[in-house]
Amino acid sequence: MARDYPARCPVGHTWLAAAAILLAAQGILAQKVKVDEELEAYPTESVDLHCQFVDSRGLTKLTQVSWIWEPADGQRDNIAVYHPTYGQSFPNLAFKDRVVFLYNSLENPSIRISSLRMSDAGRYTCEYATYPSGNEQGTTSLIMLAKPKNSANVVTVQAGPKSVVVARCEAADGKPAASISWMATLNGNHSTSTTGGPDGTVTVRSEYRLVPTPADDGKEVICKVDQRTQERPWVYAVKLSVEYPPSVSIEGYDNNWYVGRSGAVLHCRANGNPAPTIITWTMASGPLPETVEVNGDKLTVRKVDDAVNTTFICEAKNKHGASRQQITTVVIEALEDPSSAGVVAGAVIGSLLALLLVVALIAVLLTRSRRQQRRGYPSSGDSIATGSGGSNGGDYGNKARLLFSSSGNNGSKNGTGANNNGPIYTYREGCDATGTLTEKANDYHHHHLHHVSSGNPPTAHDILLSGEMDEAERRKFDLDDSMEEEEERYDRFGGVIRGGNMMPPAYHAHRGHGGEEEMDVYLDDDMESQRDGSVISRTAIYV
Incomplete structure (x- = not known):
């Protein structure tokens, strides 16, 4: 028959359970004094x-309460005491006039500390003297914070082959310690150091280093500071300053320095840190000519000539050294300004066009005038003289001119040429620029012309209307001017080639100053203008 034996607990487990119960009881008792576990504060605040003492049963009697300060590296010390009978007491002189009780009560002995200092950081314990349980307490940790004083600055260096510090960044007197980082595109590195202050603050410094070159001058590196008291990181850009000797270049030469050009300019571009303070211009061939003017880094040639067909040298200096550059200018022959050439060409072309227009207009007018004269119409303002003009001299003597009608033999009309079948009129000119027209008998005439008395010779129009001419002869007067120009040619002696036969030169009427009387003797329809300015009759025979 089986028996039940009571279970036995190991002795070690029994003691562990008892210790846990004891700690729980102490924790319950400790909860009677309620305080803040941790507080943060800033200096000057x-x-x-x-x-607060909590007694749910009301069985504990409070006798006195005290605030005890325990610095991180010091001993405990009372800074404030409250007794219901004896009142308040502030035994520590460092907190005197800076500590007050907020309530005159043992149940709530809260205090306020003003004008905080970084050295006020530490553990603050609120401790009660009670009966019958003894002392009851609660502890608050006060953490003093300090915002760092951030700064960054450039370190001016000279370009060289060694790595040097070119920028610094610092977060001073902060608590807790700040962290510093760099942002840059340069091939550099940084180092950081920390220094503690007597009041518990920390100063953090960082340096940025690189091998400086002239190309690094003016570039930026960024310092970034992170710290607990800052709402956002502090960022600052540092522009590097790398000093180096000047570098020189010459600008402005366009390879178009021609003789006579004015205002040719050269610029001496000198880069350096610090900026070059001295810039000089010289010529390889000697001193600068009078036509050259220098104003700092600018050289101006007022008028280009062979004197500036040379090499110009520009030199720049600063405290780290000097540098120079040269350029050879070539003077060429003067070039025609394309704009002026275009203007001249336009003017010439315009003048030629205007001249051609005028010539064409004159040719048209002359052609029309010549055609009118060939048809027997005098030009405006002209009169036809039948004799030599008085004061102009030139007396040609008496000349006779025969006018006849053209009719065929035996009265037939063939229109092939003139004959002497009709009456012949003789017009004789005298020295007094007057003439008479008389009728002369003709053995073969069959028609009658009305003759005009002395001083009134018949016109060709009268002869045509008389009916004594045949139709062929009349059509001869209406030949086109173009046909006449092809048929009539003059030889160098004044003869006329008509119908392929050379005709002797005829006497012609000259212009005189006889007025209307000379116009009366002009036969309008019978006259024909010649190239030498004279006119002759188409049918008259001069004797």
């Missing part, structure tokens, strides 16, 4: 330390 104030902080409230809360304390």
Whole structure:
């Protein structure tokens, strides 16, 4: 028959359970004094330390309460005491006039500390003297914070082959310690150091280093500071300053320095850190000519000539050294300004066009005038003289001119040429620029012409209307001017080639000053203008 034996607990487990019960009881008792576990404060500000005794049963008698300060590296010391009978007491002189009780009560002995200092950081314990349980307490940790004083600056260096510090960044007197980082595109590195202050603050410094070159001058590196008291990181850009000797270049030469050009300019571009303070211009062939003017880094040639067909040298200096550059200018022959050439060409072309227009207009007018004269119409303002003009001299003597009608033999009309079948009129000119027209008998005439008395010779129009001419002869007067120009040619002696036969030169009427009387003897329809300015009759025979 089986028996039940009571279970036995190991002795070690029994003691562990008892210790846990004891700690729980102490924790329950410790909860009677309620305080803040941790507080943060800044220098020059104030902080409230809360304390309250909790007695749910009301069995504990409170005798006195004290605030005890325990610095991180010091001993405990009372800074404030409250007794219901004896009142308040502030035994520590470092907190005197800076600590007050917020309530005159043992149940709530909270205090306020003003004008905080970094050295006020530490543990603050609110401790009660009670009966019958003894002392009851609660502790608050006060953390003093300090915003760092951030700064960054450039370190001016000279370009060289060694790595040097070119920028610094610092977060001074902060608590807790700040962290510093760099942002840059350069091939550099940084180092950081930390220094503690007597009041618990920390100063952090960082340096940025690189091998400086002239190309690094003016570039930026960024310092970034992170710290607990800052709402956002502090960022600052540092522009590097790398000093180096000048570098020189000459600008402005366009390879178009021609003789006579004005205002040719050269610029001496000198880069350096610090900026070059001295810039000089010289010529390889000697001193600068009078036509050259120098104003700092600018050289101006007022008028280009062979004197500036040379090499110009520009030199720049600063405290780290000097540098020079040269350029050879070539003077060429003067070039025609394309704009002026275009203007001249336009003017010439315009003048030629205007001249051609005028010539064409004159040719048209002359052609029309010549055609009118060939048809027997005098030009405006002209009169036809039948004799030599008085004061102009030139007396040609008496000349006779025969006018006849053209009719065929035996009265037939063949229109092939003139004959002497009709009456012949003789017009004789005298020295007094007057003439008479008389009728002369003709053995073969069959028609009658009305003759005009002395001083009134018949016109060709009268002869045509008389009916004595045949139709062929009349059509001869209406030949086109173009046909006449092809048929009539003059030889160098004044003869006329008509119908392929050379005709002797005829006497012609000259212009005189006889007025209307000379116009009366002009036969309008019978006259024909010649190239030498004279006119002759188409049918008259001069004797």
